[in-house]
Amino acid sequence: MLNATLTYDTLRFGEFEEFPETAEPVWILGRHFSALTEKDEILSDVSSRLWFTYRKNFQPIGGTGPTSDTGWGCMLRCGQMILAEALVCRHLGRDWRWHRGQRQREEYVSILSAFIDKKDCYYSIHQIAQMGVGEGKSIGQWYGPNTVAQVLKKLSIFDSWSRLAVHVAMDNTVVIEEINRVPHRPVSERLCMPWLDYAGAACSEPEPDPQRGLNGCLEGACAMAVEEMVLWKPLVLLIPLRLGLSDINEAYMETLKQCFMLPQALGVIGGKPNSAHYFIGFVGEELIYLDPHTTQVAVEPSHDGQVPDDTYHCQHPPCRMNIRELDPSIAVGFFCQTEEDFDDWCMRIRKMSCSREALPMFELVDSQPSHYASADVLNLTPDFSDSDRLERFFDSEDEEFEILSL
Template sequence: IVTVLAKYENQINVFSEFLEDIPDTDEPVWILGAYYNVKTGNMTSAVFQFMLMLYLWAVGGTGPSSDTGWGCMLRCGQMILAQALVCRHLGRDWRRVADGTQPVEYQRILHCFLDRKDSCYSIHQMAQMGVGEGKSFGEWYGPNTVAQVLKKLALFDDWNSLAVYVSMDNTVVIEDISTSGQRQVPFPFSHSTSRSQQPLDWRPLLLLIPLRMGINNINPIYIQALKECFKMPQSCGVLGGKPNLAYYFIGFIDDELIYLDPHTTQSAVDSEMGTAVDDQSYHCQRNPRRMKITSLDPSVALGFFCKSEEDFDSWCNLVQQEILKKRNLRMFELVEKHPSHWPPFVPPTKPEVQTTGAGGSNVLNIT
């Protein structure tokens, strides 16, 4: 372990101030479904685990030349999606090796987020797709709008083949996920003793659940349920923050949330397809921050990534046991059937677009 730590001394120093500032408590640190006992366990191990995770950082920046003042929630949306793509292609246990050879999939993921019009999840594409959600270019987004934008952009992304499901009215509907071509098996809470033997058409799923957990501030009754979400192995973080200040929340310790702050404008990163991307600005170069859970704006979007059907079943069971059965006032609902009083569910399809750009690059112009 000494040899390993020496190799990553520079990155460890980045987080030393954060760790020294952690309160003297027996409470564990939870980060994206992983548990760390800072006081009695191996604190250095905790550093080693999360300091090397991929978190997209603000890499550019308003109007045609910068995203300052309006792009923070879009950047947080990129972060949560990037985390899902890393889990999808490289696995949850993968860690970036500083100054080392990175997998080809890692470089392809970075290319998806370059600040250029022909990158599928660039801020240009997200802002353009947001026009269809009633947002003018350069207007600040909320968590729900970003979730809707990611759902639409994923339809144009053949390589990642990611299904993005955004819940409606605080309700996740199993039948609707099935209708989207995700699964063709019985609801995991049914008492059926045998599972369907028909072929499954499962695509890795990014599940986003926009919520309003209070009026002006988060209702304290939801705090424990929010903590339980960070404990789930499928956790992909939470989009939220304060009014007009977006953060990407990755975990908690005691009564504080741990988050990454995208409000650091940096020079845009550009690279041609097939060439390596300088990834320094794609990773947090300074300490994660903390804030009281009670200071959280009540508008959030929970994120979960389920790579397989079994992973989704496990998430459903965790929600049933830790959120639905233990809470009188539930943070969200998980139901088997599409509610009869709702409009019929329509599986997401590609919006009508025109592709423009030099060399036929896939730039979306919504019509």
Template sequence: MMDAATLTYDTLRFADIEDFPETAEPVWILGKNYNALTEKEEIFCDVTSRLWFTYRKNFPAIGGMGPTSDAGWGCMLRCGQMIFAQALVCRHLGREWRWRKDCREKDGYFNVLNAFIDKKDSCYSIHQIAQMGVGEGKSIGQWYGPNTVAQVLKKLTLFDSWSHLTVHIAMDNTVVIDVIKRMCAQDHPCDVVGTPNNGFVCEGDMDMVLKWKPLVLLIPLRLGLSEINKGYIETLKHCLMLPQSLGVIGGKPNSAHYFIGYVGEELIYLDPHTTQPMVELSEDGLISDDSFHCQHPPCRMQISELDPSIAVGFFCNTERDFDEWCQHIRKMAQLREALPMFELVERQPSHFCNADALSLTPDCFDTKKLERFFDSEDEEFEILSL
């Protein structure tokens, strides 16, 4: 357990700490279990350590002549940034990393944060996401759905030479183990090799165990028609309990949130619907980062109010992590009174080919399939059978 000084980061206090429910029910935050009666500060420190991206104003015009604020249209893009930032935090800093107010370390954390700030040359900035979305049929300023933002973020990882990630978007409610393992085993430019200890070493430095590019797995789903099917609620909760969890992006129609956990029948989430000024780099290359951390008790909403269109995210730093995740998913499939949200299979089914967003060909899909592949409207998803 962390000492009191670490828990409060010397100066961080939660004035509204009583706002969180006093309950004996477990609180789950991205795979970690807390007791709300005895670990309230630990809960808030964990939540505050997540990168919080909101609407911003007065940033450089997108595309040179486009909008200078994303207020009113960028909430799903910001949620996409949050779930992907969590992946980068896990990749470079580890799940146990905690933010300290006024921390001035230059490496790691600020490198992650710099990848998302509002300027055109940041890898995952609102500028990059909005402009990349044009190629997916979304004009700048148009609202995205979970699937579209996932597809765009996948393309942007090609320009992230620091993180060396494999991003797989599992379409058709199906996760294919063999496809993912082949993708993560591919050599990448630096010949960096993953080890079971979450580290990366160059070939020749030690005996190699496994080649593995860290995996970000995003699964766009539709869990009902106009509202979430209650049969999926327990399964969704269990996804947030997994140690590999990156959370869920979704929300309500045209109002996106980043869901990071739950307590009882309530989802815990970070809300991007706050407009803040753009943050500039300081002379020493650092960022005033207070506004990127939500320093008040997290928002909550009833799970039953969740819009059925979501994307669930997971991060597997090593092949062992992925194997353990597969074991968890198989156990979840056996839960009574809980419907599986997606199918886990060893091999790619013969009736469909690999839906790789970067290698779609007319030979693989008919024209209508191609047109709807990147579409993020309600009809994009297959409704899961009961």
């Protein structure tokens, strides 16, 4: 773990272990590399991921709260990183690359701006910390993977630009029926509000005109918006898991590594007890990760809206740790831009589940098993209120949890 007081210059010029010269394949978020012939490409891919670390000297959280998250915000920062990766895939594409010093695309600036350490940014440390109060976590308290997943789900609702559907799969089970309910909005719901556009804003047409398209709106913006709403919303799927007692069960190691090989991979948030990392891939028996345990000064956007972004990209060789050192409490993430992506993900997961070489980490089912509590009972909505009870299954600091059966 990096010392929390390291400066950015230390990060740039300090001593970091070079990437290994190995014939073992390197996998980073669904992309395959060779460490022997593509080292520059590996480093470019890693440095293109948004890297969020501890910050200091930002606005007090809640007006009177902490001005730094050093020592307690590592899982919050990892949550930011896994969601930022989803936004990059959503707006820029997985193969987008960051180049230092170049003026960046408008979409990139919008993504990064959503995570700046200010109270009015969608996914700022301020928003995550304050939303966590509703999950039973006081400001300044360490989060577990499940808590940060639930908070991100709530915050994503206010992000009208990205229009993500964030689903947190509980009880080690991904229910396709529940996911299909989340990204869709029935046509009938839209048709009963003839004077609203897709964002809920009043349509400018004074009365219906059958010659001008659906509900009297102009063919174009409103009609296109209706189509987008009826069809698939880009899906962020987060699955909190417990893969052992005090240590990760070896039976799950190959399955975990295979998750990084899927084209829909967003990575894994987890780490060691009370020390979180954002895992983005693996080589051999080592996991590749971004480490948030470095304190940097909070950044302010310039007068023209540009964000000084050097400190938001890891420009040294990525950190690595043996997979056996991983704390068993994790959350694994996936991103499906289209419904076809989700269907492909389901096919790949089912194929992985049939493998005799690795034990499945979670179950994929078409509909909710009858012996499970209903979603209404658990209230698995953006106003989720039962997380305290469920949190004990997934947070490392609790001694009571559910273990995946062998």
